[in-house]
Amino acid sequence: MRPDPVERIDARAVTVWRLTGFVEALVAAVVAGVAFGLGASGIAPRWVVLAVAGAALASALLSVVIVPRVRWLRWRYEVSESEVYLLFGLIIRKRTLIPMTRVQHVDTKAGPLLRAFGLSTVTVATAAGEHEIPALADEVADRLRDRISTLARVTEDVV
Amino acid sequence: MWSEPHRAHPAGVIVYSSKFIGVLAAPLFIAFSLVSSGDDVRVLASGVLVFAGIILGTVGAIGLAWAEWYRFTFQIKDRTLRVEHGLIVRKSTRLSPERIQSVDTRANLLFRILGLVTVDVHTAGRGQAPEVSIPALTEQDARSLIAEIKAVSPSPDPAVAVRVEGEASPSNHEESSQEQQIGPVWTPTTGDIFLVGATSSAGVIAFAAVMPVVFALVPIVVGESAVARSFPAGSTVFFMLLAVAFLVMALFSWAAGTVSSVLMYWDFVTARRGDEIRVERGLLQRETRSVPLARIQAVRLIEGPLRQMLGRVSVAVDAAGIAAASAQQVGPTILHPLLRRPEARRFVELMTPGHRIARLSPLPPQARRRYIIRTAAFPLVVALATSFAVPLGWLALILPIAAGAWGLFVYSDAAWGVVSDALAIRYRQVARTTVLVRRQRIQSVAVSQHPLQRIAGLGTLVVRVASSPQPATFRLPHMAYEDALGVLAWVGGGVDRATPEPSETL
Helix, strand or coil, rough: CCCCEECCCCCHHHHHHHHHHHHHHHHHHHHHHHHHHHCCCCCCHHHHHHHHHHHHHHHHHHHHHHHHHHHHHCCEEEECCEEEEEEEEECCCCEEEEEHHHHHEEEEEECCCHHHEEEEEEEEEEEEEEEEEEEEHHHHHHHHHHHHHHHHCCCCCCC | CCCCCCCCCCCCHHHHHHHHHHHHHHHHHHHHHHHHHHCCCCCCHHHHHHHHHHHHHHHHHHHHHHHCCCCCEEECCCCEEEEECCCCCEEEEECCCCCCEEEEEECCCCHHHEEEEEEEECCCCCCCCCCEEEEEEEHHHHHHHEEEEEEEECCCCCCCCCCCCCCCCCCCCCCCCCCCEEEEEEEHHHHHHHHHHHHCCHHHHHHHHHHHHHHHHHHHHHHHHHHHCCCCCCHHHHHHHEHHHHHHHHHHHHHHHHHHHHHHHCEEEEEEEEEEEHHHHHHHCEEEEEEEEHHHHEEEEEHHHHHCCCCCEEEEEEEECCCCCCCCCCCCCEEEEEEEEHHHHHHHHCCCCCCCCCCCCECCCCCHHHHHHHHHHHHHHHHHHHHHHHHCCHHHHHHHHHHHHHHHHHHHCEEEEEEECCEEEECCCCCCCEEEEEHHHHEEEEEEEEEEHHHCCCEEEEECCCCCCCCEEEEEEEEEHHHHHHHHHHHHCCCCCCCCCCCCCC
């Protein structure tokens, strides 16, 4: 059995994901608010209101408190001379292996939110789609991008 | 002979004139608007105007087409294909042989009668459209031009060259003449081509397309007629008539599908010449496509249910960076529409060297349940709801039982294997498909596992391969997790080489 990848992504990823999760929680709060409104005006029965409010609270708790943390805990990557190896997934665990010889190009990218935290995402492209390593510190991401790019160049390229 | 600038065959004017149909429309439109605007314009005058419009438009269209044809010249000079073209925007294209991926020909019915072809020169990265299209050449000229392009092409770049492992030995009787490198040639018999048509899905598609239209039209046509009055909806005769109509429609669709497939696959020839495979086919519209071996990413052996019953397989390849197959055929390029199963092994080994049909291992027994649940779960929910809601609704429980049986069937077909340097995955959607991928062609491999799979020790294997026009993803759900990780390690070139116990062959 091949050893699991060891590198973690940046811990600030948790904060970023909490922020995006917070937006989702706001949507849930609106839904809960509508449910309470309907309950107060007597349109929806009491148990429906409680169920909706409970679901909204649970989803908010999940998307802000639990999911970002566990998602970060479960993300691992490793770049060796011959391959890029990823292991991630909250419930569905997914291992992805990209042979270095198949890498066509490597990019880093960062949206406004990631930039505010000094983070970038590394994208590894092959002839059959792209793979991402999310939320690495800018310096780490730049180094990783250059390293993969160098490694991918020296190996013989086969489409 | 191609070192001097050449023009295409004058029939190229016909090809181009279709581009200038709009030119025909303009004078006609002006003529019509003149006719309709003037109150006192006489009928005769208006006729003359319209007639003049048609003449003017036709002459204009042909004139422009002729000019475009006249402007299009090509030559091979300094090993480079030089093309001067473009009527308004003047283009001058230089194609070095290194950039040319493939040269294909096609001919419609008129060209077939005249013995002419259109030659399409494809380069990487242009997707569907050819880089250069020579509108018309005689078949003889086309052959000579293609031979010339081949002659100036360098031997394939070692980095891109295919590692020909299973190359047919020179002693093979089908391998002859080192000069021309004529390789194996396959042609289905005429009877087989009719079988291709009869078992094609084209009829089903036609039926599905026609039925809603018929159902919409029948009430309008039959609605108030004598037939409708004498056999009211709900009577026995009404249902019999409906059944007969349905059967006739089905037969008709099937016949239409058969004919269209036969026309498409007529006189199908697959030939390997050195490092490329050429496929020729079609009666009314004849096409020649070439697929360089170095571009082949995966080989698919496809057995539709009907063809599988008859012991027949069609073979297709995924190729990267070449023009996609013709408009009628999306996805992988068909190399042979209907081989006998025992023949398929030899066909694959001779046509696509390096690909082998591996011995396949079935999935572990604990995967069986997952396959049955996967297909039966949704129908079961629907059936349960129905049986509570509708009297006699429990009859709907047949549905999940049938779905479960299908799931079991899909499970029994799922298999995988690794032989020398190639991976084989077999799965069934409707057709049973066996995919052969060489290790150096796998772009990425993934193994995923959800909690239920973890309990059962299973995982889903996902292999991605480049293909035109879109990358291909092959999935094998519910492999033994250890085996799936073995394949992952094998792709990574790890020591943990996957070698399953061979237990079944295709």
